[in-house]
Amino acid sequence: xxxxxxxxxxxxxxxxxxxxxxxxxxxxxxxxxxxxxxxxxxxxxxxxxxxxxxxxxxxxxxxxxxxxxxxxxxxxxxxxxxxxxxxxxxxxxx
Amino acid sequence: xxxxxxxxxxxxxxxxxxxxxxxxxxxxxxxxxxxxxxxxxxxxxxxxxxxxxxxxxxxxxxxxxxxxxxxxxxxxxxxxxxxxxxxxxxxxxxxxxxxxxxxxxxxxxxxxxxxxxxxxxxxxxxxxxxxxxxxxxxxxxxxxxxxxxxxxxxxxxxxxxxxxxxxxxxxxxxxxxxxxxxxxxxxxxxxxxxxxxxxxxxxxxxxxxxxxxxxxxxxxxxxxxxxxxxxxxxxxxxxxxxxxxxxxxxxxxxxxxxxxxxxxxxxxxxxxxxxxxxxxxxxxxxxxxxxxxxxxxxxxxxxxxxxxxxxxxxxxxxxxxxxxx
Ligand SMILES: [Fe+2]
Ligand SMILES: [Fe+2]
Numbered sequence: 001x002x003x004x005x006x007x008x009x010x011x012x013x014x015x016x017x018x019x020x021x022x023x024x025x026x027x028x029x030x031x032x033x034x035x036x037x038x039x040x041x042x043x044x045x046x047x048x049x050x051x052x053x054x055x056x057x058x059x060x061x062x063x064x065x066x067x068x069x070x071x072x073x074x075x076x077x078x079x080x081x082x083x084x085x086x087x088x089x090x091x092x093x094x
Numbered sequence: 095x096x097x098x099x100x101x102x103x104x105x106x107x108x109x110x111x112x113x114x115x116x117x118x119x120x121x122x123x124x125x126x127x128x129x130x131x132x133x134x135x136x137x138x139x140x141x142x143x144x145x146x147x148x149x150x151x152x153x154x155x156x157x158x159x160x161x162x163x164x165x166x167x168x169x170x171x172x173x174x175x176x177x178x179x180x181x182x183x184x185x186x187x188x189x190x191x192x193x194x195x196x197x198x199x200x201x202x203x204x205x206x207x208x209x210x211x212x213x214x215x216x217x218x219x220x221x222x223x224x225x226x227x228x229x230x231x232x233x234x235x236x237x238x239x240x241x242x243x244x245x246x247x248x249x250x251x252x253x254x255x256x257x258x259x260x261x262x263x264x265x266x267x268x269x270x271x272x273x274x275x276x277x278x279x280x281x282x283x284x285x286x287x288x289x290x291x292x293x294x295x296x297x298x299x300x301x302x303x304x305x306x307x308x309x310x311x312x313x314x315x316x317x318x319x320x321x322x323x324x325x326x327x328x329x330x331x332x333x334x335x336x337x338x339x340x341x342x343x344x345x346x347x348x349x350x351x352x353x354x355x356x357x358x359x360x361x362x363x364x365x366x367x368x369x370x371x372x373x374x375x376x377x378x379x380x381x382x383x384x385x386x387x388x389x390x391x392x393x394x395x396x397x398x399x400x401x402x403x404x405x406x407x408x409x410x411x412x413x414x415x416x417x418x419x
Contacts, residue, residue, distance in 0.1 A: 003402060004199045007192065024255070025189040027198060029401075030408035041185050044178070045262075064129050
């Protein structure tokens with residue numbers, strides 16, 4: 001049996017009510033140790049108030065070659081942005 | 095630097111794909127792990143990031159040597175935090191290298207059996223407390239010179255690791271300068287120790303940037319790929335220009351009789367280190383090469399039962415949970 005500790009991806013919530021952000025990865029035998037290691041590796045200067053870890057093997061990522069089919073459809077839908085519409089000055093802020 | 099003499103790997107890829115890849119780099123785009131990349135780019139980066147990571151880890155040894163003998167509790171806590179940061183830097187970098195398809199254990203084994211290198215600087219000893227000041231001031235100072243531009247490197251995970259590292263480095267250099275300053279302003283004997291540390295560590299610090307540009311044959315491809323951002327001589331010059339006034343402030347003398355401000359160039363002229371010594375240290379013949387590798391091998395071997403035990407425990411726990419479901 002391969003004896004390398006599995007790889008975990010680490011996500012941290014900063015101080016300011018933001019969402020968890022990916023900060024890097026680390027090796028640990030289990031989730032509990034991954035959290036402890038993440039504390040030492042990624043929050044030595046109060047960078048976070050909450051940590052998520054997830055085994056890297058459990059993540060499914062989109063493929064760079066799917067960029068076209070995935071994202072091009074939204075390029076032609078400019079009306080999704082509020083600036084698409086002209087609102088007369090007279091009606092005030094909207 | 096922390097990565098010295100990285101040989102660019104030859105690449106035999108489809109010219110059309112290569113050109114498109116180069117265009118992305120020229121446009122300032124970041125290359126991410128799942129993107130197509132030339133084999134040479136991948137291999138060169140594994141070697142460079144791996145060597146950088148190993149340097150952070152081995153670099154803990156010369157400073158760790160003085161944690162138990164720091165002169166005050168405050169200095170001890172500071173040095174401990176500094177050395178802990180270096181462990182963190184090693185981990186950020188290993189995780190960046192792992193995105194290129196090599197595992198951390200593989201890299202560790204390559205370090206332990208000599209197939210991968212670490213920076214030549216860590217093969218010099220730290221003989222006394224003044225050396226700890228000089229290491230923070232000069233060695234971390236030289237590392238910063240190299241790491242700041244690497245924040246803009248083309249490989250996303252490497253660039254992000256460098257951004258984290260750079261946020262922490264300025265503490266390292268400042269605490270070192272503070273240690274040596276206290277000694278330079280202390281008793282005549284303390285000042286003599288500070289001068290002696292500078293004398294011994296000056297040229298090894300200059301060697302960190304790698305051989306002179308005229309002898310470094312591998313730079314061109316790496317610079318095109320934005321894996322290397324400046325030439326060795328550029329960074330060395332920058333380091334000398336920055337460090338000379340810092341030494342002057344301390345009343346210490348750079349051990350180079352030919353060091354002189356060159357008005358025309360707008361830089362200091364200085365003496366190159368002894369490159370024969372550099373190549374000899376790289377080959378394994380520096381004062382501490384054997385010690386450093388022995389210490390890393392011992393740590394790896396002694397930790398084996400802990401790593402195995404924790405994994406066995408984790409597997410047992412997972413199996414028990416599975417059975418209960
Ligand atoms: Fe570092
Ligand atoms: Fe450092």
